[in-house]
Amino acid sequence: MATDARNKSNKGMWGWIAAIGIFLLAKMKWVFALFKIGKFATLASMFVSLGGYAIIFGWKFAFAIVYLIFVHEMGHLAAAKIKKIPTSPAIFIPFMGAAIGIDPKKIKDAETEFFVAYGGPLAGLVSILPAAGLYTLTQDPYWGLVIQLGGLINLFNLFPVSPLDGGRIVTVLSTKIWFIGLLVMIPIIFISPDPIIILIFIFGIFTWWDRFKDNAKVEIMKHEEKVLTEVNDELKHLVAFTPHSEEMNTSNFISIKNKINYRLNEISKHLSADSGSVLPVIQEKKRTAFKKRKAEKDILTNMLNQIRNYELSFYENTPINTDLNSVIIENEKKLTTIRAEMDRAKTYYQTSIGTKIRALILYLGLAVVLALFLVYGMEILESSQITR
Template identity: 35%
Template sequence: MEESKKKTTAWGIIGVGALFLLGKLKWILPILKFLKIKTLISMAIYLATYAVFYGWKFALALVYLLFVHESGHLVAAKKLKLPTTPAVFIPFVGAFIGMKERPKNAKDEAFLAYMGPLFGLLAFLPAIPLYIWTKEPFWAFVIVLGSIINLFNLIPMTPLDGGRIVSGISTKLWAVGLVLLLAYAIWAGSFIGFMVLIMGIIEWRRIREEQKNIEYDRNRAKDYQEMLTSLRNIAETSTYEHLQYFAQSLKPNLQVEEKLQNTLHLLDEEDGEMTDEEKERKRELKKQEFLSAFEKEVERIHNYVEETASYYQTDGKVKAGLFVIYIALAIVLGVSSYLSYPLLPPLE
């Protein structure tokens, strides 16, 4: 009777908490918008898959913890005004939201990443008093699972949240994450661990190449600025054929110059049946369109290069702040995992 009363009280606590959150509709509105049809379908498939293999309790706990974790990223993205794709749940892989735009700098990226495991921590905190009150093993399991999921995500290796957080301190810390992730993947025989490791190595190599080529890219951007100045100076006397030849001779020397090739089509249209005077007017218009498009593209390339060059540059105060909150969260999750694991019932 006493045990039943405790369980009833526990669910009453959950109900009160739910009503409190519903009362904060302004706060949870972004999360409600997060529940797109793609999210609901993938969540249902994910839930059913894990229910078949591990039971409904495990499946519900896992989906709940992952959803709250991803909601943290969503709230951060809304705060930074970054558009996102709906969350997608993939069985035996996890859940994620896609970013339609890159954060402006490593500090914003760290904030975006940090909010995931922070919300993940908040997700399982209510399970602590619930376990103390009911002694129900399920709540201990929620604490352990929540701790492990979010602690794993704090490994300092991209694409994990930890890698994106420490990128604002130093990308050299990814080497530590690489060792930790490799050790975990071998020790646990984890397919996901090896998959994340490979993805991290690829991303690390891409970013190193990007940073290494900054000076070269900056010089190329400068060259294009000089070309634009020269073209502007001779625009009045240059012929349509001259600009057409120039446009066709452009080569993509920067990865960011893909859009630049689109300006070529401005000068490649067929004139069709026109009088000489109409052709001349059209060609003059094309010249101005090309110069205007080229000017915008040169500015875009210049901005991209400078943003890339400064992306991972943060001041000492930011580095110290990121280090403190990262270590603090890792310690809390680690302690939670260590203290809660013995509370689980022994395997039969």
């Protein structure tokens, strides 16, 4: 009994250490500079993890779990390579697993995200097969441990909550599944408050919330596109008339500045009225309206400053010498970026019914096979204990 209590205490302690480590890694992005070191980082971090697991759980367990994690990550790397997506080398993080760096912008749609995410647990399934064969030949219960661990690690990764592989896999079906996964996790947390599960739940909420706000982001980008287009039209009009008489130029400068100041005053009134706190989800429309006005204010304020600088350089030969044509070109670049982001946001999760059906079959099929291997491994270990 004392030994069981001590093991449980150690497990909880290392769970919290892992949870804190994940949180720090998420907050300190500079740590991921390690990914750029190269293949040496994979090998070095692998041995560090191996030693860490061995100290706590013994060498046999350490070799098993590092092997399984390595093959799982190689599955992601292979899938990314097939899709020609650049990645960093795999980095092992003791008591947390391993990770590879992928720029999310390199993944063009949910179908590609499914493919890369699915590669990990699929390779994990393949990693179990040699252990099953070796157990058949030797009847050594150690291979039952490898089978059980492989089934457990990869099945857990298929849980439909981001940032787990399962959360990324189900994006091809519907991101609404994330919310269902989060609801399922709540009773699990109460029954078994494991720190890793708690942290995954927290990250899952943030990921779901970001996805919930995607429609609002598109709406804000549409408004930015509209305002920037209007701004550029005004600037082009101003540039077209500046070569004419000083009286004409003065009239144009005053006219455009008055229009901008009027719009800025109106926006400021609305922003002051809406500056109070708003409730998430319930008052999301109000939040979106506030952000749209804020984005418009920033664009117009920047435009007004550019026009004032240009006006000074035009009349007083000051060293500011702002070129409105360069401002127009810069705005066109911003418009191109905004339109590309809007197009990606609109089309990223669009998939055909056939793709959804195939993805669902592959997802459930892999989960079932892994579950069978998990049960098989557990039965091997139980039978070996009975025979003792």
